[in-house]
Amino acid sequence: MTQVVDEDFEASLTRRLAVIEEELVKAAVADSPFVTEAARHIIDAGGKRFRPLLVNLGSHFGGEADETDLVRAALVVELTHVASLYHDDVMDDADLRRGAPSANRRWDNSIAILVGDYLFARASTTVADLGTDYVRLQAETFARLVQGQIAETRGPQAGDDPLEHYLQVVADKTGSLIATSAVFGGMVAGAPQQVLDALSAFGEEIGVVFQLSDDIIDITSNVTGKTPGTDLREGIPTLPTLMLKASIDPADAELQQMVAGDLSDDDRLARTLEALRAHPVIERARAEVQRHADLALAHLEPLPEGPAKDALAKVCNDLVSRSN
Ligand code: FPP
Ligand code: MG
Ligand code: MG
Numbered sequence: 001m002t003q004v005v006d007e008d009f010e011a012s013l014t015r016r017l018a019v020i021e022e023e024l025v026k027a028a029v030a031d032s033p034f035v036t037e038a039a040r041h042i043i044d045a046g047g048k049r050f051r052p053l054l055v056n057l058g059s060h061f062g063g064e065a066d067e068t069d070l071v072r073a074a075l076v077v078e079l080t081h082v083a084s085l086y087h088d089d090v091m092d093d094a095d096l097r098r099g100a101p102s103a104n105r106r107w108d109n110s111i112a113i114l115v116g117d118y119l120f121a122r123a124s125t126t127v128a129d130l131g132t133d134y135v136r137l138q139a140e141t142f143a144r145l146v147q148g149q150i151a152e153t154r155g156p157q158a159g160d161d162p163l164e165h166y167l168q169v170v171a172d173k174t175g176s177l178i179a180t181s182a183v184f185g186g187m188v189a190g191a192p193q194q195v196l197d198a199l200s201a202f203g204e205e206i207g208v209v210f211q212l213s214d215d216i217i218d219i220t221s222n223v224t225g226k227t228p229g230t231d232l233r234e235g236i237p238t239l240p241t242l243m244l245k246a247s248i249d250p251a252d253a254e255l256q257q258m259v260a261g262d263l264s265d266d267d268r269l270a271r272t273l274e275a276l277r278a279h280p281v282i283e284r285a286r287a288e289v290q291r292h293a294d295l296a297l298a299h300l301e302p303l304p305e306g307p308a309k310d311a312l313a314k315v316c317n318d319l320v321s322r323s324n
Contacts, residue, residue, distance in 0.1 A: 009307040013056055016067070020052045020074045027075055027122050038103060038115045039122075042082050045098035045225075050210070051077040051181040053315070058185020058199050060308030065189040072126050073184035076138060079123035081177060084145060086116030091153065092234055099225035134184065141180040148172025152236065163242050167208065174214075175207030182312075198302050202312065205296035209319045212239050212289045217322070219276050229273045233263045240276060240285040247281070255279060286320075293320045 028039035052074035059065040088094070089102040090109045096102060103112035120142075127138045148169050156165035182203035186196045215238035218231045231238050237245075241259050244252060255275050263269045276282065296316050303309050 009060075009311075013053075013311075016056055016070065016074075017049060017052060019067075020071055020078070021049070023071055023075055024078055027079060027126065028119065030118060035115065035118060038107060038111060039118055041100070041103050041106065041115075042085055042097055045100040047082075047098060049078060050315075051081055051178060054178060054181040054203060054312075055185040055188075057308050057311050057315070058182040058191075058203075059189045060306065061186050061195045061199065061303055062189025062191030065185075069130060069188045070185070072130050073134070073188050074181075076123045076127045076130070076134070077177060077181040077184060079119050079126070080138070080142065080145075083116045083119035083123065084149075084177075086112045086119065088149075091149070092230055092236070094230055095227050096225060133187065137180055137183065137187075141176045144172045144176035148174075148176070155237070162237060162245070163239075166237055166239065166242055170208050170211040171204060174211040175204035178207035178210065179203035195303065198299055202296050202299035202316075205292055205299060206316050206319060209289055209292045209296060209316065212285070212292060213319055213322055215239055216282065216285050216289065219273060220282060229263070229269050232259065232272060232276075233269055235263075239288060240279075240281050243281045243284055243288075244276070244279065252279075289320055293317065 024043055025040065028036060028043055030036045030039055055070065055074040055077060059070055085097060086103050089097055090104045090112050093104070094102045095105055100106075103115060123138070127134050148171070151165065152169045152173060156162045179200045180203070182199040183196050186199045191199070215231060218228065218238065219240055222228055232241065244256060244259060247256070255272075258268070258272045258275065261268070263272060293316050297313060300309055300312055303312075
């Protein structure tokens with residue numbers, strides 16, 4: 001795995017991420033203490049700040065980046081992400097987010113939806129300060145997020161290939177905002193269009209890697225800060241379950257039936273999770289994640305060599321090997 005060795009590079013990245021963290025907390029401040037508390041709920045619970053990291057790394061592929069705009073761009077993508085999580089937990093009827101009760105559990109669905117809206121409004125104010133090119137890309141990204149989520153909710157329609165449908169959902173609901181994060185970084189640094197295109201393609205593909213890993217981890221890990229098997233319980237198709245469904249091996253019939261059945265019962269869900277964890281389909285799904293990671297790495301090729309490129313490759317490789 002590639003090592004990031006440039007000390008200045010690392011130090012400036014750490015410092016900028018710390019500034020972004022402070023600004024994120026400030027951005028959640030509202031007129032009422034209640035809204036501030038509810039808007040900080042998911043922010044305070046932590047998170048990888050993966051999108052701000054990509055804004056930072058993307059900003060190394062142009063000229064000198066204005067630090068104020070860099071922080072703004074990072075805030076826009078992270079606030080949009082956090083806003084979408086409030087809504088997502090309502091739709092998935094989730095109990096936990098980042099190890100804490102989800103906002104829909106701590107309060108209720110209406111509060112969770114409205115707080116998500118509030119944070120999205122805060123992202124909108126910040127993106128306005130960056131200019132119309134940023135507003136347009138943010139709006140297009142939001143449209144893709146929502147369409148991905150709608151496609152997931154409806155499921156594949158007649159004539160759709162379920163696996164292709166799933167990969168399109170993943171690219172739209174996750175890849176789009178991650179691509180925009182890397183592109184925003186490049187835009188702040190005034191990077192040329194060719195570079196923005198490479199950052200976009202790389203970002204979208206690692207977004208797919210991120211979500212495919214996340215979906216495998218939903219089955220395999222007990223330490224994610226989320227309830228294991230949430231997708232399974234909700235009947236949301238993911239890579240491992242789609243691969244299982246496509247199997248024509250008669251030995252898989254029993255597990256196929258279990259996965260397709262009602263998993264609202266905790267014991268049945270636990271038994272199904274255990275059987276899936278031991279099934280070869282998990283390894284096949286992991287191989288598919290690696291294939292997408294290789295596609296992502298190929299998009300980095302035209303970018304100039306240096307610590308930022310090494311760091312992007314490391315981000316990609318770490319997503320493949322992450323286990324929670
Ligand atoms: C997480 O998926 C959800 C998303 C990546 C996007 C959800 C998008 C929306 C709700 C629409 C956008 C709304 C706003 C306000 C921007 P998941 O359920 O597979 O992941 P999880 O395991 O983290 O819950
Ligand atoms: Mg969810
Ligand atoms: Mg969801």
